Amino acid sequence: MAQNDSNTKDMILSLNSIEVLYDSVLLAIKGVSVEVPRGGMVALLGSNGAGKSTTLKAISGLLKAERGKVSRGEIKFDGKLIGDILPQDRVALGICHVIEGRRVFDHLTPDENLEAAAPISMSRAKIKSEKERMYEYFPRLAERKSAQSGYLSGGEQQMLAIGRALMTQPRLLMLDEPSLGLAPFLVAEIFGIIQRINKEQGLSVLLVEQNAVAALEIVSHGYLIENGRVVMHDTAGALKENSDIQEFYLGGGEGKNFHEIKHYSRRKRWLS
Amino acid sequence: MDWIFLSELTVNGALTGLLYSLVAIGLVLIYKSSAVPNLAQGALTMTGAYVVLAFSHNLGWPLWVAIPLAAVIMFLLGMGIERVALRRLAGRPIVMILMMTMGIDIFLRGTTLAIWGGSSRSVNLGVSYDPFFLGDMLLSRIHIVGAAVAIALFVGFLLFFRTRLGIRLRAISDDYLASWSIGISVERGVGLSWGLASVVAVATGVIWGEVQGVDQSLSVLLLKGLTVAVLGGLDSIVGAIVAGIILGILESVGADFLDPFVGGGSRDLIVAAVLILTVMIRPHGLFGRHDIERV
Ligand SMILES: Nc1ncnc2c1ncn2[C@@H]1O[C@H](COP(=O)(O)OP(=O)(O)OP(=O)(O)O)[C@@H](O)[C@H]1O
Ligand SMILES: [Mg+2]
Numbered sequence: 001m002a003q004n005d006s007n008t009k010d011m012i013l014s015l016n017s018i019e020v021l022y023d024s025v026l027l028a029i030k031g032v033s034v035e036v037p038r039g040g041m042v043a044l045l046g047s048n049g050a051g052k053s054t055t056l057k058a059i060s061g062l063l064k065a066e067r068g069k070v071s072r073g074e075i076k077f078d079g080k081l082i083g084d085i086l087p088q089d090r091v092a093l094g095i096c097h098v099i100e101g102r103r104v105f106d107h108l109t110p111d112e113n114l115e116a117a118a119p120i121s122m123s124r125a126k127i128k129s130e131k132e133r134m135y136e137y138f139p140r141l142a143e144r145k146s147a148q149s150g151y152l153s154g155g156e157q158q159m160l161a162i163g164r165a166l167m168t169q170p171r172l173l174m175l176d177e178p179s180l181g182l183a184p185f186l187v188a189e190i191f192g193i194i195q196r197i198n199k200e201q202g203l204s205v206l207l208v209e210q211n212a213v214a215a216l217e218i219v220s221h222g223y224l225i226e227n228g229r230v231v232m233h234d235t236a237g238a239l240k241e242n243s244d245i246q247e248f249y250l251g252g253g254e255g256k257n258f259h260e261i262k263h264y265s266r267r268k269r270w271l272s
Numbered sequence: 273m274d275w276i277f278l279s280e281l282t283v284n285g286a287l288t289g290l291l292y293s294l295v296a297i298g299l300v301l302i303y304k305s306s307a308v309p310n311l312a313q314g315a316l317t318m319t320g321a322y323v324v325l326a327f328s329h330n331l332g333w334p335l336w337v338a339i340p341l342a343a344v345i346m347f348l349l350g351m352g353i354e355r356v357a358l359r360r361l362a363g364r365p366i367v368m369i370l371m372m373t374m375g376i377d378i379f380l381r382g383t384t385l386a387i388w389g390g391s392s393r394s395v396n397l398g399v400s401y402d403p404f405f406l407g408d409m410l411l412s413r414i415h416i417v418g419a420a421v422a423i424a425l426f427v428g429f430l431l432f433f434r435t436r437l438g439i440r441l442r443a444i445s446d447d448y449l450a451s452w453s454i455g456i457s458v459e460r461g462v463g464l465s466w467g468l469a470s471v472v473a474v475a476t477g478v479i480w481g482e483v484q485g486v487d488q489s490l491s492v493l494l495l496k497g498l499t500v501a502v503l504g505g506l507d508s509i510v511g512a513i514v515a516g517i518i519l520g521i522l523e524s525v526g527a528d529f530l531d532p533f534v535g536g537g538s539r540d541l542i543v544a545a546v547l548i549l550t551v552m553i554r555p556h557g558l559f560g561r562h563d564i565e566r567v
Contacts, residue, residue: 096453
């Protein structure tokens with residue numbers, strides 16, 4: 001499945017050379033193009049400060065809350081330009097962004113966290129059945145549904161953050177480093193659920209990860225972002241075989257950055 | 273020590289304290305959703321009272337029409353203030369926002385003074401001034417009514433915060449960004465809390481207007497309300513009630529004890545001491561859940 005055969009109709013999301021400015025001066029993203037096929041799973045990889053979270057915030061509109069702005073390029077969701085739409089209206093369109101750091105509502109119970117995310121138009125009965133669906137995905141949450149969410153374990157909070165996002169009935173789920181700080185078995189559990197929902201419900205997923213090894217197991221394509229630019233874009237299989245990625249993520253890089261690896265820059269593709 | 277007198281002081285103090293809680297509940301509603309201590313809550317209370325008087329005295333309508341109508345108008349005024357003055361300040365330093373609420377306070381006081389003048393008016397709520405005895409204790413009826421209103425609002429808001437809308441407001445107060453990320457309209461939530469706080473201001477204005485007359489001094493209630501809110505923890509409705517009772521009792525019993533030594537006027541000193549000591553020793557108050565250092 002070559003993504004570059006730009007059959008944009010099959011893309012639920014396409015970013016076309018977007019630039020993002022923070023505080024009107026700091027250019028954090030310098031021309032990023034990313035596509036997510038309908039029903040597909042795509043990963044954005046890259047090291048700290050590369051611009052992965054900024055890319056997701058541009059898509060969800062949350063940049064607004066941090067005085068950031070898409071200064072160039074276009075963002076299309078389901079064939080429609082969404083650059084001027086308010087964040088809450090993008091959620092209604094079907095984009096949900098699980099932000100970095102499992103920000104659950106600490107003083108609400110897990111049950112209330114889920115309820116808070118249900119669309120206003122959703123009926124009582126539907127809310128109930130949707131909550132049950134989340135508890136089925138994440139049985140640990142069911143056991144603790146009346147606890148204070150602030151006291152849940154890291155893994156439980158991440159599950160809650162994902163369940164909460166699913167309550168908004170997204171068609172595109174964006175996850176920002178869901179594996180951060182979690183034990184490998186929990187990462188496997190969470191990624192397994194994401195994969196299952198993707199298969200069963202056709203949910204499209206854009207996954208931001210530093211844990212490339214885990215991410216490349218479940219996605220079909222990956223983008224590598226460095227310094228606000230996409231420097232590589234390929235199928236998950238090809239990326240796994242790539243020696244730079246192996247070197248970097250298996251710890252052989254000795255603190256090297258991607259742009260410092262010489263033969264790497266020769267092969268990079270500037271998509272913008 | 274005269275035990276009957278002491279218990280009378282205590283109960284009356286608690287009742288007065290619950291009247292302070294009314295002011296504090298308004299402050300807490302806004303603080304909960306937006307972490308802003310609304311310095312205009314006293315002026316809103318006074319404005320609420322004047323709007324009721326405009327209908328009941330100027331137009332001669334009965335209070336059961338005037339008060340609900342004033343509540344609707346104040347709800348819209350509260351939402352309007354948030355929309356026009358505060359929304360554009362979102363994300364700015366808290367000092368700017370504080371200065372804005374102070375500006376609103378001055379604006380409301382100036383406007384009410386220009387329209388209604390400086391003389392004191394009474395609400396004529398129709399609550400009897402006959403003495404009311406509970407056992408041997410002499411209590412004030414209007415204070416009992418006011419305390420009942422405070423308790424009713426307290427219960428009402430506890431229930432409200434369990435509804436879907438209430439859960440969303442609590443979500444907003446927990447985490448703005450996360451609320452946005454799941455499609456909650458944070459601005460509308462904050463606007464709603466200003467509207468609700470302004471409705472509470474009508475109830476507060478009517479009760480306090482009956483207690484001490486409606487004039488500019490009603491806006492000074494802010495200081496007592498703020499002290500109660502800070503002691504309670506700024507974002508806790510339960511805290512507003514408990515702290516109101518505590519402050520009221522401290523004030524009434526303490527003043528009776530201290531006044532002979534300092535020659536009167538110790539009430540304000542007690543309030544000041546409570547405020548200062550709370551900020552120094554327990555900045556998040558009795559029931560507050562965050563440190564309030566970001567204020
Ligand atoms: N709110 C902000 N204001 C100003 N600059 C910001 C802001 N958020 C991020 N940046 C800058 O934008 C760049 C990209 O940051 P971003 O958070 O998108 O990186 P990231 O790839 O998500 O990194 P990490 O893996 O550490 O989360 C960084 O240089 C960062 O300093
Ligand atoms: Mg990030």
